[in-house]
Amino acid sequence: MLKAEYQRRGPVPQEVIEAVELQLPALAPGQVRVKVLAAPINPSDVLTLTGEYGMLPPLPAIGGNEGVGRVEELGPEVSQLKIGQTVLLPIGCGTWVTHLNVEAKKLIALPDADPQQLAMMTVNPPTASLLLSEFVDLQPGDWVIQNAANSGVGSYLIQLAKLRGFKTLNVVRRESAVAAVKAEGADVVLVDGPDLPKRVREATGGAAVRLGIDAVGGVATDHLAGSLSEGGVLVNYGMMSREPCQVSPASFVFRDVSLRGFWLAKWFRVSTPAQQVKVFAELTQLIASGKLKTRVAATYDVSQIKEAVAAAARGERDGKILIVPK
Template sequence: LPAVGGSEGVGRVVELGPDTQGPAVGQTVLLPPGGGTWATHVVAAAARLVPLPNAADPKQLAMLTVNPPTASLLLSDFASLQPGDWVIQNGANSGVGSYVVQLAKLRGFKTVNIVRRESAVAGVEGLGADVVLVDGDDLAERVKAATGGAAIKLGIDAVGGKATMRLAACLGEGASMVNYGALSGEPCVVSPRELVFRDVCLKGFWLARWFRTTAQQKQLALLTELAGLIAAGKLSAPIQATYDVAQIKEAVAAAAAGERQGKILITPSHA
C-alpha cells in the first residue's frame, strides 16, 4: 500500500514517453493484468499493451482479460472435444459460465448448464445453451434424460463441495473435469466411484498461473482472437450498471450485491 484496485480494463493511448515504441496515440489498448485499472489515467509499459479494435464496444473489451480467456482455455486444454460433443458446467450464470456457453456454441459443442436457482435459467437459455437445469441430488438422472444418455466428455466446476461430485456423476467414463473456483466455499468432493471405477480425472485451473507460464506470443494470440469475436458481436457479457471512478464505493457495493444480472463497470466520465 498504497495500491490502486482493478485487475482488467481498456484505455486509449494519450501520450508516449520519449523514444518509446508502442501503440499509436488514439489506439484502444488492453491494460496489463493487475495494473490498477480503477483510474482515469494509467502509466504502463508500452510493450505490455495489447492493441484492440478501435470500433469495438470498449465496455465489452474491458471485460476481456479474465473471464473470456478462462472460458476458452477450459474448453480447449482439458479434453479433446469435437463438434457435437457435450460439455457440462455448473455456475453457468456466472461471468465465465456465460462465455463458456457462447464459445462452446461457436465451436459446435453442446452444453448442459447447471444453475443454483430457477430465476437464473432464462438468462442462460438466452445465451444459446442447449440444456439448463437447477442443481439437485437427482442431477445425473435429469442430465441423462436431457441428453439422451450422451457420454459427456468434459465437466467444468466453479462451485466445489458436493456440487463437484454431482457434476462428476454426470460425466462419461474416462472423462475430464476441471475446477476453477469454489463458490460454495468448500473443497471439492469426489467419490472414489468416479475416480477409481469410472476413471474420471479432476484437475484445477488458475488463469494467473497461465499468464505467468505461457509465452507472451501465445497470450497475445488468444486475446486477439477473443477481441475479434467481441468486435464482431459474437461474444458479450451483460452489464448491469456503470459508475464513474468518483463513485467507487457505490460501485463496489453494487458488485458485492447478490443476484446481479450483469457486470459492474468503472467508466471515467471523460472517456
C-alpha cells in the same frame, strides 16, 4: 483524478477499499498517459480484497486487474501509439482508476469497438477458451457441463462452445437465472440439485459427457462429477460457495472421473508468447466483431467503488459489474 485504493484486507470487501485522489507524475521517456474507459470487477478481485485469492499484491494497492483505456498524452520517445487510440491495459496494473501512466511497450492497440466488452477480454474469455481446449479433446457434437453458467466465464463458454460445435449443459443455482442463460444460446439449462446426474442423462439421452467445468465447489462439485461419463474430467477454477470441492469416492473409484484445477495466472506463466498471441488474436476478433460478448449488469464511477464492489460480491445479479470512469 481518482483511484480505488485499499490498505488492508478483510471479510467484507467493500469496507476495505475507497476512492481517493490520484496524483500522477510527469510522463517518463517511453510512457503514455491513458484515460481508463472501462474496467470490470471479477470474482478474483473480490477474493483479493478479502485476502482469499492465490496471489496477493503488497499493500497499499489499487484494485483492478484488467481494462481498456484511451491514449491521452504521449511521453518522450513514444512513436508506436497515437493520441486517441484504444488500448488494452496490462494485466494486474491497478485499473480501477480514472487515469494511469503506462509504459507504451506494455500496451496493445485494439480495434474500435465497444470498450465495455473489450475491457473484459483479459480474464474471463481466455479462461473459458482454455477450459474448453486444454483438458479434453472435444469434437463437434460433444457435450460439456458447467455450473455457474450465468457468470462471466459461463457466458463466454456457452458462446465459444457453440462456435466450436460443442453442446452445453448449463447449471445455475436459482430458477430466475434460467431465462438469461438460455438467451445466451445454451442447449440445456438446469437448476442444481442432488438429482442433477439423473436429469443430465435425461437431457442428453444418455450421451457421454466427458468434460465438466466447476466454479462453485462444495457439493456442487459432486453433482457435476456424478453427471460425467466414465473417464470424464472435471476441472475446478473457482470457489463461489467458499467451500472445498466435495466428490464422492464412487465417481473416482467406479467411473474413473478425475478432478483437475485451472488458474489463468499460472497459464500466463507457463505458456509461450506464441500460444498467448494465438488465444488473444481469436478473442479480439470475436469480441470486436460482436460475435462474443457478455451481459453487463451495472456500471459505476470510481467514486462509487464501495457500491460497485458490494454489487459484484452479491451472488444474485445478471451480468458483470464494471467501473466506467466519468
